[in-house]
Amino acid sequence: MSFLEINHLKKSFGPNTVVHDFTLSVEKGEFVSFLGPSGCGKTTVLRMIAGFEQASSGRIIIGGADVTHLPPAKRNVGMVFQAYALFPNLTVAGNIGFGLEIAGATSAEINTRVAEMLELIKLPHLASRYPYQLSGGQQQRVALARALAVRPQVLLLDEPLSALDAKIRVSLREEIRALQRELGITTVFVTHDQEEALSISDRVVVMHNGKADQVGAPSEIYNHPKTHFVASFVGTLNILEARVADATSGRLSIDGQPVAVARSLAGFGLGDQLTVALRPEAVDIAAPESGKNALKGTVDDVAFLGSIIRVRVRLASARVSLDTFNDPSRSLPRVGETVTLSFKPEDLLLLERD
Amino acid sequence: MKKNRLGHWIAILLGSLYFVVPLIATFEFSLRKLRGVYSFEAYRVVLADPQFQGSFTYSVVLAVITIIFGLMIIVPTAYFVELRLRSLKPVVEFITLLPLVVPAIVLVFGYVRLYNSSSILPLTASTRGTDFLLACGYVTLALPYMYRSIETGLRSIDVRTLTEAAESLGAGPLTTLRRVILPNIRSAVLSGAFLTFAIVIGEFTFASLLNRPAFGPYLQLVGANRAYEPAALAIVAFAVTWACMGIIQVISRNRTAAIK
Numbered sequence: 362m363s364f365l366e367i368n369h370l371k372k373s374f375g376p377n378t379v380v381h382d383f384t385l386s387v388e389k390g391e392f393v394s395f396l397g398p399s400g401c402g403k404t405t406v407l408r409m410i411a412g413f414e415q416a417s418s419g420r421i422i423i424g425g426a427d428v429t430h431l432p433p434a435k436r437n438v439g440m441v442f443q444a445y446a447l448f449p450n451l452t453v454a455g456n457i458g459f460g461l462e463i464a465g466a467t468s469a470e471i472n473t474r475v476a477e478m479l480e481l482i483k484l485p486h487l488a489s490r491y492p493y494q495l496s497g498g499q500q501q502r503v504a505l506a507r508a509l510a511v512r513p514q515v516l517l518l519d520e521p522l523s524a525l526d527a528k529i530r531v532s533l534r535e536e537i538r539a540l541q542r543e544l545g546i547t548t549v550f551v552t553h554d555q556e557e558a559l560s561i562s563d564r565v566v567v568m569h570n571g572k573a574d575q576v577g578a579p580s581e582i583y584n585h586p587k588t589h590f591v592a593s594f595v596g597t598l599n600i601l602e603a604r605v606a607d608a609t610s611g612r613l614s615i616d617g618q619p620v621a622v623a624r625s626l627a628g629f630g631l632g633d634q635l636t637v638a639l640r641p642e643a644v645d646i647a648a649p650e651s652g653k654n655a656l657k658g659t660v661d662d663v664a665f666l667g668s669i670i671r672v673r674v675r676l677a678s679a680r681v682s683l684d685t686f687n688d689p690s691r692s693l694p695r696v697g698e699t700v701t702l703s704f705k706p707e708d709l710l711l712l713e714r715d
Numbered sequence: 716m717k718k719n720r721l722g723h724w725i726a727i728l729l730g731s732l733y734f735v736v737p738l739i740a741t742f743e744f745s746l747r748k749l750r751g752v753y754s755f756e757a758y759r760v761v762l763a764d765p766q767f768q769g770s771f772t773y774s775v776v777l778a779v780i781t782i783i784f785g786l787m788i789i790v791p792t793a794y795f796v797e798l799r800l801r802s803l804k805p806v807v808e809f810i811t812l813l814p815l816v817v818p819a820i821v822l823v824f825g826y827v828r829l830y831n832s833s834s835i836l837p838l839t840a841s842t843r844g845t846d847f848l849l850a851c852g853y854v855t856l857a858l859p860y861m862y863r864s865i866e867t868g869l870r871s872i873d874v875r876t877l878t879e880a881a882e883s884l885g886a887g888p889l890t891t892l893r894r895v896i897l898p899n900i901r902s903a904v905l906s907g908a909f910l911t912f913a914i915v916i917g918e919f920t921f922a923s924l925l926n927r928p929a930f931g932p933y934l935q936l937v938g939a940n941r942a943y944e945p946a947a948l949a950i951v952a953f954a955v956t957w958a959c960m961g962i963i964q965v966i967s968r969n970r971t972a973a974i975k
Contacts, residue, residue: 413879433882444873446880450898459894460884504880511884 362425364389364547365410365515370419372405372571379405380571383419390545392538394558397568398594403551406568407517410549412436424514439508443520445500447492453479453503454488460511478506481540498529505537509544516541518550522557534561555595559583567591584640589712592638599639599681600712605629611706613637616677620654623707636712641671643708644683646700654709656681656702660694674702738953745946757947761937767948770933774922777846777929778915781853782908785861788854790904793865794896797874811862814855819920826852827924845925852921857911864910868903869896902966909959917952 363386372380380402387393395403408414410421412433421429428436447456457478458471466474479485482502492500501521508516518537522530538561541548552558558565559579567575567582569590575582586592593600603613608626612619613635622637629635649655658674658681667687672694674681681702685691694700748756761767796807814822830838830848838844874896881891897904922929934952938945 411879411883413882433879434885434887436883437885438883440880440883442876442880444876446873446876448877448880448895448899449872450895450901459881459886463885463890507880507884 362422363387364391364424365549366420366422367406367410368420368422370406370409370421371417372402372409372414373417378417378571380409383571383573385566385573385576387547387549389547392541392548392550392561392563394550394552394562394565395568396552396555396558396565396595398553401568402571403553403566403568404519405571407519407549407551410515411438411440411517437511437514439511439513439516441501441504441508441516441518441521443523445492445497445504445524447500447504447507449492452489452491453484453495456492456503457507457510459507464511474510478510481509482506482536496529497525498533501525501533502536505540509540509546514547516546516548518548520551520553522552522554530557537561559595567594569594586638586710587713589636589638592710592712597641597682599641599644601637601639601679601681603635603637605631605633605635607631613709615656616679618656618676620656620709621706622709622711623705624711638710638712639681639704639708641682641684644681644702644704645685646672646683646694647703649701650703653703653705658700658702660696660698660700663693663696674700738950741946742950745943745950748943757943758951761944761947761951766928766933766936770928770930773928774916774918774930777850777853778912780850781857781915782911784850785854785857785911786904786908789858789861789865789907790897791892793862793869794874794892797866797869798878808862811858813858815859819852819856819918820924822855823852823921823924839925845927849921849925849927849929852925853911853915853918856918856921857907857914860910860914861907864903864907865900868900868906871903872896872899902963905966906963909963913956913959916955 365385365387367383367385367387370380370383371378379400383402383406385393395406397403405414409416410423412428412431412435416429419429420427423436423438448459451459454475457475461471461474475488476485479488482505484499484502484506487495487499487503492503495503501524504521521537522534525533534557537550550558550562559582562579564576565579565582566573567590569588575587575591577585582591582595586595586598589600592598601615603615603620605626606612606614606619608629608631611622611624611626613622613626614620615637656674656676658676660672661675661680662673664671664673665687669684670687670693672683672685674683683702743753745757746753746755748754748760792807796804826848827839828834830836830844832840838848877895877899878891881895886894916930917934918929919931919935923932923935930952934945934948937948
């Protein structure tokens with residue numbers, strides 16, 4: 362049995378079901394992210410793990426104990442909130458020591474642990490400051506230390522970086538990951554930012570309409586999205602409609618142009634419609650080459666994005682974006698120019714229907 | 716622009732005169748007890764009057780009891796309404812406004828009918844029972860002010876997230892209320908408390924009809940029988956009320972500075 366087991370979890374608010382049959386196993390020390398847009402149910406699942414929401418059905422097991430109906434105070438789960446939620450009336454040390462005080466620790470134990478936590482978050486000089494005297498990043502570090510001080514079984518992070526500016530967000534997420542690895546604490550992280558989820562997680566759960574659309578390692582989610590939703594939400598993908606041209610040899614037709622796929626099309630009939638995806642970085646403008654797919658189109662737009670140049674090419678009706686590194690020695694295609702797009706059959710991803 | 720500013724100053728001046736002139740006149744009159752000289756003789760007489768001391772002490776004690784009793788009822792109610800029963804908020808707000816709609820005299824007659832010596836709960840049959848009834852009446856009278864103060868305080872903090880943060884650290888609801896919520900709405904609680912204090916100190920109807928020796932009936936008694944002392948008493952009552960308001964201001968300012 363895994364350390365954190367979520368079995369067939371369901372949550373309804375009146376007639377509105379926001380989480381449908383959610384099942385997930387998280388190993389001890391694993392870092393799992395729930396990724397999805399607003400309203401997909403990711404925070405609701407996290408809040409059910411924390412005990413702030415009661416599950417309509419299903420079970421939550423932490424360390425072998427069923428906590429489904431336990432109040433939050435009895436779950437020994439640490440939580441970090443988007444809005445920091447530091448107690449304004451307490452100093453940094455007071456905030457970090459709060460949970461230990463509630464647990465009945467002696468003042469010597471509290472002082473030692475608070476000092477330990479302050480060292481861990483690299484803010485030992487701010488022990489006597491109040492939350493309003495700290496920056497957003499510092500407040501969130503203190504919130505993290507406060508959650509960790511009580512040695513929780515599971516650490517839950519509810520969009521902890523959303524309120525911070527871009528630079529702090531990146532450095533703090535790296536710190537969170539380093540701390541998590543150092544302490545080996547099982548962590549569930551909720552975010553709507555795919556870069557965040559992909560960069561720090563062992564596994565990512567992509568959620569959509571209250572369900573886990575796909576669960577997997579970040580590279581698996583990015584490179585092999587299973588559904589149309591995952592493909593469109595994670596990264597920038599070209600989503601194209603295709604028809605089966607020859608199921609036995611694995612050939613499709615996109616806007617009337619033949620392409621090959623690397624996987625079997627068994628079960629599909631001639632003319633069946635499919636949705637395929639193609640990452641912009643997998644496409645190149647090059648002459649047709651054997652073993653590679655080639656699509657002809659007209660350049661619609663060339664956008665300069667700094668280190669990357671994004672070129673949009675129109676086929677008959679579909680539009681394909683491709684990314685190429687900004688290489689000053691290489692000439693860029695001009696708008697209106699006819700070009701050939703080249704990509705490997707294995708880069709063409711077949712998506713399941715949502 | 717200049718003309719507009721002049722208009723503002725005239726409005727401020729007229730408003731100030733409206734409030735200040737009667738106050739100065741009352742104060743000036745209170746100093747005239749001794750013929751031909753200004754003195755604080757009226758204040759000396761009033762402050763030396765055992766009835767003044769007794770009635771003022773009685774009202775202060777009752778105000779403190781009312782504040783404690785009111786806070787014990789209103790703080791948890793407002794907290795749980797804000798936290799879990801937000802849909803009930805309009806109903807609770809309507810109930811807390813009722814004491815402003817129903818006159819005090821109607822309330823006290825209702826109390827006397829319900830709790831007289833021949834009723835099931837004969838509170839008016841004993842002195843302590845009547846004091847308790849008076850305190851309950853004062854809690855009702857102070858309800859609109861106390862509830863609004865507390866509710867404003869609760870709205871100024873993120874009650875839900877702070878509660879959840881405390882719960883996730885192992886705190887139960889009462890510990891959360893005592894250790895996290897109350898300290899963060901301290902200025903709102905004090906505002907409510909001082910408003911209640913001011914209401915109770917000057918209240919006449921309840922105390923008079925329940926026949927209790929409070930400061931309000933004493934004020935009326937002195938006013939009916941003396942000339943200069945009522946003016947001195949009015950100034951004393953005014954000073955007590957304004958001292959309360961001043962303390963609220965100071966606390967609120969400190970709190971605002973702390974939050975900044």
